[in-house]
Amino acid sequence: MDKLVIERSRPLTGTLTVNGAKNSVLPIMAACLLTDEPSVIEHVPMVTDVMTMLDILRQLGVQVAYAGSELRIHPDGFRGYVAPYELVSRMRASICLLGPLLARQGRASVSLPGGCVIGPRPVDLHLKGLQALGASIEIEHGYIMAECGRLKGSRIHLGGDRGSSVLATGNVMMAAALADGVSMIEHAACEPEVVDLADFLVSMGARIEGQGGSTIRVEGVERLHGSSRYRIISDRIEAGTLAMAAAMTGGSVTLEGARSDHLEAVIEKLREAGVQITVEPGRLRVKAADHLRAVNVTSLPYPGFPTDLQAQIMALLCLADGVSVITEKIYPERFLHVPELNRMGAAITREGATAVVKGMGQLSGAQVVASDLRASAALVLAGLAASTQTEVRGLEHLDRGYQNIETQLRQLGAHLVRVPEEQTVAPQPQETVVAQANGVPAPGQRNRRAKRYTRAERKQ
Ligand code: EPZ
Secondary structure, three states, X not given: OEEEEEOOOOOOEEEEEOOEOHHHHHHHHHHHHHOOOOEEEEOOXXXXXXXXXHHHHHHOOOEEEEEOOXXXXXXXXXXXXXXXXXXXXXXHHHHHHHHHHXXXXXXXXXXXXXXXXXXXXXXXXXXXXXXXOOOEEEEEOOEEEEEOOOOXXXXXXXOEOOEOOHHHHHHHHHHHHXXXXXXXXXXXXXXXXXXXXXXXXXXXXXXXXOEOEOEEEEEOOOOOOOOOOEEOOEOHHHHHHHHHHHHHOOOEEEEEOOOHHHOHHHHHHHHHOOOEEEEEOOEEEEEOOOOOEOOOEEEOOOOOEOHHHHHHHHHHHOOOEEEEEEEEOOOXXXXXXXXXXXXXXXXXXXXXXXXXXXXXXXXXXXXXXXXXXXXXXXXXXXXXXXXXXXXXXXXXXHHHHOOOHHHHHHHOOOOEEEEEOOOOOOOOOOOOOOOOOOOOOOOOOOOOOOOOOOHHHHHO
């Protein structure tokens, strides 16, 4: 196992191109099963979740070829219908194979994903949606066993207690694309990744309208063809993570390919915190704040602030002046990064689905362990801003969704290396960094603006 050793960073500067969206490409890879013709997908990120999905497709008998960022999927004559526990437990997104397998093979056996560190993640909406299309579904020995003749179009309400579901909307949309008749998906998820999947299905000949809104109309067709070339949207979560890295190091970074229309709630919150963001066609320019200000953030379904950036903005708000309140509405248990950030000198208290962050103006280096994908990104960001060396373990989480983030950060001037866990790395001599404009003290300097909290206050 490796760890990342991170030195306090100088202000990150430069230009990066944002990779393709992991959460778009996974269901789109599943959608390729809806035809027997080949599809070619471009701008595919090289992350381990994509590798896991490739393993599952190969097990199902699908031919796949992946080179550069281009993926060719040819499901000609595939017969498999089982997504086994060993692979599904590695990646919950495998649930999105259920709809395509049912629609193509008339049966599917997909392992229930099991526990998840970010809290309960039920699959009831997936099952309800597919049942409404005519599938009969049983849970046996930890597997979702589903069968159907030709699925029939229907009216499907996909709202749950926590709003809409991204992958359940995707599953139902994919199944409905080959169903007999018209389906109306109500309370559909509006995330850009749902729109990307719908657009991909349209490129295969599907008849879909309303994607991006809360009602999606799908008119089933007899057959779909391969998509000759489809480019995945840029990853809004990667873009948001890198924007926050720039903001936390006092830097100035241009993110080529970042979609401002997918990041409105994030841009708004960062601006409220004092970060300067300039929207230009095809790119975002991010310039750190003179002083980071505290802001309140609530994660919500799109177009609200994404849960997948909640941990990262929490790391950022540890450097702000004042108290921020962060409320998690999608996964109320998604706070495993809190104790790790506190080990780095943060003062965060949690009550249920809310975390109160007392901005300390600075963080200090520590050995920390990542518990999930976005928590790992938050710890890397915290490490860049911390006054001394940080070690982040649990990189298997980071690698699931970030393509070489340490290379990207190094290109912007960060000092971080991936080494075996047992190896130690001598702290780098810190460059003299002129007092940074965002209120983060330069190495060795005291941050006079930051309020000092007593130990008792920190524990509150
Ligand atoms: C997608 O997961 C993303 N994953 C997640 O990304 C993301 O956090 C999430 O959407 C929310 O934006 C992929 O796209 C591969 P949901 P998904 O169904 O679709 C509840 C990351 O870090 N719910 O939209 O599985 C659920 O518990 C990740 O990249 C039900 O109640 O999430 C949650 O509270 C992790 N019943 C809410 O809906 C269901 O049947 C939204 O979850 C399904 C979901």
